[in-house]
Amino acid sequence: MRNTWDVIVIGLGAMGSAALWQLSRRGARVLGIEQGSIGHALGSSHGGSRIFRMAYFEHPDYVPLLRRAARGWSEIERASQTRLMNQCGLLYGGMTGSKVIAGVKDSARMYGIALDVVNRRDLGERFPVFAHSCEPMSEYLFEPGAGFVRPERSIRSFVRVAQRSGAHVRERTRVDHWEESGVRVEVHAGGVVETTKQLVICAGPWMAHCAPQFAAPVVNTRQVIGWVSSHDPVSATSYQMPAFFMEREAGEPLYGIPTAHDQDPPYGVKIGIHGDGSVCDPDSIDRRVHAHETQELEAIMQRVAPGAAGPVTASAVCMYTNTPDGDFVIDRVPQSHRVTVAGGFCGHGFKFAPVIGELLAEIALAGSTTLPTGFLKRDRFDRA
Ligand SMILES: Cc1cc2nc3c(=O)[nH]c(=O)nc-3n(C[C@H](O)[C@H](O)[C@H](O)COP(=O)(O)OP(=O)(O)OC[C@H]3O[C@@H](n4cnc5c(N)ncnc54)[C@H](O)[C@@H]3O)c2cc1C
Known part of the structure; x- marks a missing residue:
C-alpha cells in the first residue's frame, strides 16, 4: 500500500515527537515512524527527568531558543493537561x-x-x-527559574496531542532506508514504502545510521x-x-x-x-x-x-x-530540499524539544526558519 504524506518524521524520541506535534498543529499531513515504543528506554530520552536552565554557559545564542522552548513547554502542558515542568531552581x-x-x-x-x-x-x-x-x-x-522537565511524559504528550490533530504514528517499526527521487522521498519501513514531500530525521544516537551524510561529525x-x-x-x-x-x-x-x-x-x-x-x-x-x-x-x-x-x-x-564543538546540528542533507536532519544534542538538548520541533516544522513546510539557528548548521564542520 502506498501513502503520500506532507512530512514523515523518522524517530519519535524527544525531537521527533515535538516535530510531529508542531507539524500537526500547522495542519500538515504527517506520519511519525518509531522503531521502539513511544517513550522507550533505549535511546537518549529516558530516566524520568531532564534539567531545564536558561543562563546557558554553552553558548549565549541558545538563550532566545530557550525562551521560545519555555513557551512551548507551557503550551504542551496545557494541550495535554499533563504536568511536565518542575521549577525547583x-x-x-x-x-x-x-x-x-x-x-x-x-x-x-x-x-x-x-x-x-x-x-x-x-x-x-x-x-x-x-x-x-x-x-x-x-x-x-x-x-x-530553572528546574526540570519529564522526558517520557513529554514524548507521550507530544505524540498524543499530535494524534488528536490528525498525525499518524507507526510504533515498533524500523526505517530500513530512504531515498529521494524527483519531487518525493521514499521511506522503506517494515516492508512498506511510504512516500512523502518532506522527510525529517530525528534518530538520536542512530543518526549516523539514518543519515550517513551526518555520520562524520557525531x-x-x-x-x-x-x-x-x-x-x-x-x-x-x-x-x-x-x-x-x-x-x-x-x-x-x-x-x-x-x-x-x-x-x-x-x-x-x-x-x-x-x-x-x-x-x-x-x-x-x-x-x-x-x-x-x-x-x-x-x-x-x-x-x-x-x-x-x-x-x-x-x-x-x-x-x-x-558533535566536535558540543553544539547541535540541524540542517538539510547536502544538495537536498526535502530531507532535514536534527541531531547531535550532546547531552543538553532535551529542554529545547518544543523549539526544535517548531523549527523543523518551519523548515519542512516553508523551506526555512526565522528562528536564530545559523550557528547549528552542518557546514561548520566542513569549514573546521
Ligand atoms: C543521561 C542523560 C542525561 C541528560 N540530561 C539532560 C538534561 O538534564 N537536560 C537536557 O536538556 N538534556 C539532557 N540530555 C540530553 C537529551 O536527553 C538528549 O539531547 C535528547 O533526549 C535527544 O533527543 P533525540 O530526539 O535526538 O534522541 P532520542 O530521544 O533518542 O530519539 C531518537 C529516536 O529515534 C528512533 N529511531 C532511530 N532510528 C530509527 C529508525 N531507523 N527507524 C525508526 N525509529 C528510529 C529511536 O528509537 C529514538 O526513539 C541528557 C541525555 C542523557 C543520555
Missing part, C-alpha cells in the same frame, strides 16, 4: 572564570536572566544538602545515571533541594535532580556525570551498569552534596550523541 558550583561560571554569568547578563550569587558561608543554610561539601568551589550561582557515548536513596529523603525533595550542576576539581561535572513529589519510579535523587562516557554504538552498547560505576557515583555525591548522599538503588544507561 538550579545551583551551579565552580571556579571563578571557569567555562561554566563565566558562561552562566555572561548569558544571564546579556539576557537579563535572574541569578543569585550564593556565598559559600550561606550555602549550608540556604541549601542544607550542600553543607559540608568537600569539593572546593569558589563560586555558587542559583538560577531560580560520536555516541555511553552515560550512566543513578538514583540515590538519600539518608534524609525529605531534604532531597524538590521542595527543599534544587537541581544542581557542579564542576569538580578532578573530573567532569556532576549534575543532579531532586526527587519530585509526583516522581515516577525509580525514586530518589538522580545523578550523573556530564561527559566522561565511552564511545558506543546504539545497537551493541553495554546496557548493564557495573558495581564500580555506581560506587563512583556514590563517592562523588558524598563529596558534592553530602546531605542528599546515600546508596545508589537504581541505575540506567543512556546515550549522548556528541
